[in-house]
Amino acid sequence: MTAPTGPGRLLDSVGTAEVVRLDAHLARWGAVPDLPVRSLLEAVDQSGLRGHGGAWFPVGAKWRSVAAGRSPIVVANGAEGEPASGKDRLLLHHAPHLVLDGAAVAAKAVGARRVIVHVSDDSVADVTTALAERERRGVDACSFEVVIAPDRFLSGQESAVVNTVNGRNIGIPSFVALRPVREQGIAGRPTLVQNVESLADVALIARYGPQWFRSVGTHDSPGTALITVTGLWESSRIVEVPLGTTLENALGITPGRADTIQAVLLGGYGGGWLPTSTALSLPFTEEAARALGTSIGAGVAVLLPAGVCPLVEVARVARYMEGEGAGQCGPCVNGLDVLASQLELLAHRPHTLSGGLSAFPTLCGLVEGRGACHHPDGVARFVRSALGVFGDHAAVHLQRGPCQTTRPFLPVPSASGVLR
Ligand SMILES: Cc1cc2nc3c(=O)[nH]c(=O)nc-3n(C[C@H](O)[C@H](O)[C@H](O)COP(=O)(O)O)c2cc1C
Numbered sequence: 421m422t423a424p425t426g427p428g429r430l431l432d433s434v435g436t437a438e439v440v441r442l443d444a445h446l447a448r449w450g451a452v453p454d455l456p457v458r459s460l461l462e463a464v465d466q467s468g469l470r471g472h473g474g475a476w477f478p479v480g481a482k483w484r485s486v487a488a489g490r491s492p493i494v495v496a497n498g499a500e501g502e503p504a505s506g507k508d509r510l511l512l513h514h515a516p517h518l519v520l521d522g523a524a525v526a527a528k529a530v531g532a533r534r535v536i537v538h539v540s541d542d543s544v545a546d547v548t549t550a551l552a553e554r555e556r557r558g559v560d561a562c563s564f565e566v567v568i569a570p571d572r573f574l575s576g577q578e579s580a581v582v583n584t585v586n587g588r589n590i591g592i593p594s595f596v597a598l599r600p601v602r603e604q605g606i607a608g609r610p611t612l613v614q615n616v617e618s619l620a621d622v623a624l625i626a627r628y629g630p631q632w633f634r635s636v637g638t639h640d641s642p643g644t645a646l647i648t649v650t651g652l653w654e655s656s657r658i659v660e661v662p663l664g665t666t667l668e669n670a671l672g673i674t675p676g677r678a679d680t681i682q683a684v685l686l687g688g689y690g691g692g693w694l695p696t697s698t699a700l701s702l703p704f705t706e707e708a709a710r711a712l713g714t715s716i717g718a719g720v721a722v723l724l725p726a727g728v729c730p731l732v733e734v735a736r737v738a739r740y741m742e743g744e745g746a747g748q749c750g751p752c753v754n755g756l757d758v759l760a761s762q763l764e765l766l767a768h769r770p771h772t773l774s775g776g777l778s779a780f781p782t783l784c785g786l787v788e789g790r791g792a793c794h795h796p797d798g799v800a801r802f803v804r805s806a807l808g809v810f811g812d813h814a815a816v817h818l819q820r821g822p823c824q825t826t827r828p829f830l831p832v833p834s835a836s837g838v839l840r
C-alpha cells in the first residue's frame with residue numbers, strides 16, 4: 421500500500437469527518453505485516469518515535485524494558501484528561517483501527533496477550549464498534565478490553581491508569597510507587613502504557629519502516645504531531661504537522677494576525693505561556709519548548725486573543741487544577757489552594773493583594789518538586805510563566821483595578837464535567 425507522502429499521516433485517512441471502518445482502513449493501509457519481534461523492536465528503536473502523551477519518552481526504550489518482564493500488559497491510553505486537547509478523541513473517532521493496529525503490534529513486540537484500551541466515555545462507542553469489526557474478521561492475536569477513564573485531569577497519568585484498571589483509587593496517581601508501572605503495574609505485572617497517537621504512529625512504522633517515519637520531522641523528534649489549536653478559529657481544531665515546523669508556518673499566521681494574539685500557551689494546563697513572537701517562531705518540538713522552560717505536552721497550542729483578561733483565565737485554570745489534585749500530598753492539600761486564591765485576588769480584587777506579586781514565586785516554590793506526581797510542578801510552571809508573560813497586565817491590575825469586561829475563554833470543565 422502507498423505510504424503517505426504529504427505532512428498528513430494519521431489524518432491522511434480522514435481528511436473529512438468520516439469514521440474509517442475496517443474495510444476502508446484495510447483498503448487504504450493494508451494489513452500489518454507479520455514481522456518477527458526483533459524486527460519490530462529494531463524498527464521502533466530506529467524510527468526514534470517518542471511518546472505523544474506529554475513526556476516525549478523514547479518508545480523503543482520503554483518497550484525493551486517492559487519486554488524484559490514476565491507476562492506484560494499493554495494499555496492504549498486515550499484518557500485525554502487535558503481540557504485543551506482533543507487529538508486523542510479525534511484519532512479514536514476517525515481512525516480507531518490505526519490505534520488498535522499499533523496496540524496489537526506493541527503487544528506482540530513486548531510479549532503481551534492482553535491489551536486494555538483506556539479511553540474517556542466519549543470514545544467508548546468508537547472503540548467498541550471497531551473492536552467488534554476486528555473480532556468478526558479475526559484480525560488480532562491478543563485480547564482487547566475497554567476501560568473507561570474517569571473524567572479528570574489526572575486520569576491519564578500512568579499510575580492513575582493502573583489504579584483505574586486495578587479498581588483501586590480510580591483515576592488517582594499512586595502516592596507511593598515502589599516500582600515504575602513498566603515493572604509492576606496492572607495486576608502487579610509489567611505494564612506498557614502508551615498514548616494512542618504514539619500507537620497509531622507504530623501502526624505506520626510497522627508498515628512503512630523507520631526511514632519512511634524519519635522522512636519528516638527533526639533528528640531528535642521525527643514524524644508528525646497532532647496539535648489541538650485553540651484561539652485561531654471559531655472553535656478548536658486539530659492539525660497534523662511535521663515536528664520541528666513553526667506554528668507560524670504550520671498555521672499560516674500573518675504578522676497582522678499575530679498582533680491580535682496576546683500570548684501563546686504551549687502544552688496545556690501543565691505547560692507554559694510564551695510571548696506570541698517567541699511561540700510562533702519556535703520549532704514545534706519538546707526539546708525546543710524545554711529550552712524555554714515549557715513543554716509542548718500532548719500537542720496543545722492556545723492562542724489567547726485580545727479582549728480576554730489573561731489573569732482571569734490563569735486564575736480559572738489554577739482553581740480547576742487545584743480541584744483536580746488528588747489531595748494526597750502536601751502541595752495538593754495546602755499549596756495549590758493558596759496559589760489559586762492569590763491568583764483570584766489578582767484577577768478580581770487586586771487592591772486586596774498585600775505585597776503585590778512578590779508572594780507568587782515563593783508559593784510556586786513551595787509546591788514544586790514536592791508531590792508524588794508532577795501535577796503541582798505543572799501548575800507552578802503554568803503560573804510562573806503566566807506572571808512572566810503577563811507581568812505588565814498584572815501591574816495594570818495592581819495600579820488601576822481589574823479588567824471590567826472579559827469573557828471566559830480557556831476550556832475549563834465544571835464539577836459536572838461540562839466545559840465552561
Ligand atoms: C498529570 C498527568 C496527566 C497525564 N495525562 C495523560 C493522558 O491523558 N493521556 C496520555 O496518553 N498520557 C498522559 N500522561 C502521560 C502518561 O503518564 C504516560 O507518560 C503516557 O501515557 C505514556 O505514553 P507515551 O509514552 O506514548 O506518551 C499524563 C501525565 C501526567 C503527569
Ligand code: SF4
Nearest residue numbers: 746748749752791793
Ligand atoms: S502530587 Fe497531588 S496529584 Fe500528585 S499524587 Fe500527590 S496529591 Fe495526587
